[in-house]
Amino acid sequence: MSVPIIAAARSPFAAADGVLARWHPVELAAVVMQATLERAGIDADDIDLVVAGCAEPVGAQGANAAHACTLAAGWPASVPGFVVDAETVSGIAALTVALDALTARRARTAVVVGLNSASMVQPGASALGRIYGRPWGPAVEQRYANGGGLVPPITAADRGATAAGIDRARQDAWGLQSLERRSAPSAALVTVGARPGESVAVQRDVPIDTDVIRSIEVDELTPIFEQDGTTTAAGFAPAADGVAVVVLSTIATTNSLGVLESAALGAGDPTDPLAGFDAVRHAMPPSTDSWHIAEPSASTTLLAVTQLGIDESIVNRHGGTIAVGDAAAAEDLRLVIDGLHASEPGERGTALRCGGGAAGICSWHRT
Numbered sequence: 435m436s437v438p439i440i441a442a443a444r445s446p447f448a449a450a451d452g453v454l455a456r457w458h459p460v461e462l463a464a465v466v467m468q469a470t471l472e473r474a475g476i477d478a479d480d481i482d483l484v485v486a487g488c489a490e491p492v493g494a495q496g497a498n499a500a501h502a503c504t505l506a507a508g509w510p511a512s513v514p515g516f517v518v519d520a521e522t523v524s525g526i527a528a529l530t531v532a533l534d535a536l537t538a539r540r541a542r543t544a545v546v547v548g549l550n551s552a553s554m555v556q557p558g559a560s561a562l563g564r565i566y567g568r569p570w571g572p573a574v575e576q577r578y579a580n581g582g583g584l585v586p587p588i589t590a591a592d593r594g595a596t597a598a599g600i601d602r603a604r605q606d607a608w609g610l611q612s613l614e615r616r617s618a619p620s621a622a623l624v625t626v627g628a629r630p631g632e633s634v635a636v637q638r639d640v641p642i643d644t645d646v647i648r649s650i651e652v653d654e655l656t657p658i659f660e661q662d663g664t665t666t667a668a669g670f671a672p673a674a675d676g677v678a679v680v681v682l683s684t685i686a687t688t689n690s691l692g693v694l695e696s697a698a699l700g701a702g703d704p705t706d707p708l709a710g711f712d713a714v715r716h717a718m719p720p721s722t723d724s725w726h727i728a729e730p731s732a733s734t735t736l737l738a739v740t741q742l743g744i745d746e747s748i749v750n751r752h753g754g755t756i757a758v759g760d761a762a763a764a765e766d767l768r769l770v771i772d773g774l775h776a777s778e779p780g781e782r783g784t785a786l787r788c789g790g791g792a793a794g795i796c797s798w799h800r801t
Contacts (some may be wrong), residue, residue: 435537437682438690439798441474442771443624444678448646449759454675455553455631456638459495462626463549463677464506469624470679471507471545475689478507482541484515487528487548487763491517494554503547519560522587522730523699523787524548525766526794529680530697536684543683548763552673553631557762584704587790588731591707592665595733598740602664605732606655609668609756612729616753618645619775645758648672669732674759678767690801692774695719695782697796704791707737711788714795719782722797724748726769728787729755738788752776766794774800 445466448454454462463486471478486500500515520527525548532544561569570584578584585593595605620643627639655666682694700713725748729735735754739746752772755765769785777783777800784797 436693436695437533437536437684439680439692439694439774440476440683440690441470441681442679442691442774443470443473443622444764444768444771445624445626445676446642446645447674447676447758447761447764447768449648450552450673450675451631451633452646452675453628453630453634453636453642454626455634456629457551457675459549459551459554459677460499460502460506463503463547465626466624466677466679467503467545467547468507470681474681476543476683478509478513480543480685481509481513481545483532483535483544484513485528485532485544485546486515486517487524487546487766488517488519489521489524489550489762490555490557490560491519492555492560494551495549499549500547520699520794521792522790523766523792523794525678525763526697526785526787526796527699528763529694529767529770529796530699530794532682533694533697536682542685543681546680546682546767548678548765548767550762550764551675553675557673578705581705587707588665588670589659590705591731591733591737591789592659592663594707594737595664598737600733600736600740602666605664605669605736606666608732608736609670610650610652612750612754612756613647613650614753615751616645616647616757618772622771622775647757648759665731665733669756671730671755671760674761676761676764676768678764678771680767680770692798692800695797695799700793702791706791707734708741708788708793709791710793711742714793717795717797718784719797721782722784723781724751724773724777724783726750726773726783726785727754728760728765728769730760730789732756734789738786770796770798774798
């Protein structure tokens with residue numbers, strides 16, 4: 435069952451410790467949620483469910499951030515909400531949960547939020563920091579010990595690219611292309627006031643209405659993860675801050691922005707950069723006009739393009755993740771939001787994220 439998307443918007447995105455660094459993620463989410471709801475033309479009383487995707491649900495993003503966002507937005511305290519943590523695919527996972535709820539008629543209107551404040555919640559805080567013990571426990575490590583052990587998703591993608599013959603030059607070229615192409619549809623953005631980190635010379639509350647594009651010194655590129663690796667700063671998306679919101683509703687409306695046709699998740703070997711994709715193939719449309727693939731690294735994206743036989747000419751035509759940085763769950767939803775706003779009526783788009791033993795995919799068409 436497909437579900438109308440009646441509004442979709444996001445904050446600008448900025449690298450960690452940038453112009454959004456001092457925003458509490460719940461407060462930034464509340465601002466964007468309220469602005470998106472106003473675009474949808476519905477009241478908060480009409481919302482049946484809030485689902486927040488968050489890959490680091492601890493600290494400032496912990497304690498059921500979904501309900502906290504609802505309260506911060508001034509919406510009724512009776513609106514239920516919960517957080518979905520599916521690591522690298524948390525945003526698409528939240529979208530999938532909301533779609534399932536509407537399809538099963540457990541809700542008529544759902545707000546899906548992707549939030550990430552790398553400035554306030556350090557990437558890896560919920561696991562890699564090992565504050566509360568070893569993530570996954572020793573049994574998982576033992577399971578993969580004979581194959582070289584568990585490695586970060588970026589390293590796995592780097593090694594996978596090398597095995598597939600995708601060299602450093604091609605990855606760097608892809609990353610630089612991402613920077614050159616990056617342009618966000620103005621209709622997708624909610625202007626917010628700057629709350630900069632200490633290293634940014636921007637006055638608080640200066641209006642921020644565009645993404646903050648990274649600057650890369652091309653002459654100084656060297657591998658950044660493994661000495662003989664292929665991933666350089668040009669092919670890597672550092673952590674970023676941002677919030678993205680999608681409103682789904684089965685209530686009859688003539689003002690829908692688009693239609694969410696399908697969403698699905700898959701899982702597999704955490705050392706396989708494309709793990710889980712076979713499990714989500716059923717969610718791919720017979721044809722699509724554009725692909726929007728998350729770029730935690732150029733190696734990840736190029737592996738997907740190469741190994742899955744995707745037409746490179748319709749992938750990330752307006753730039754990608756590398757240009758700004760990876761805002762985790764918010765980036766997942768950005769793929770949908772920017773894709774919708776950049777499409778013409780009737781066009782179809784597909785969003786994909788792979789990595790860390792998971793895959794998430796969703797397809798839509800613009801109305």
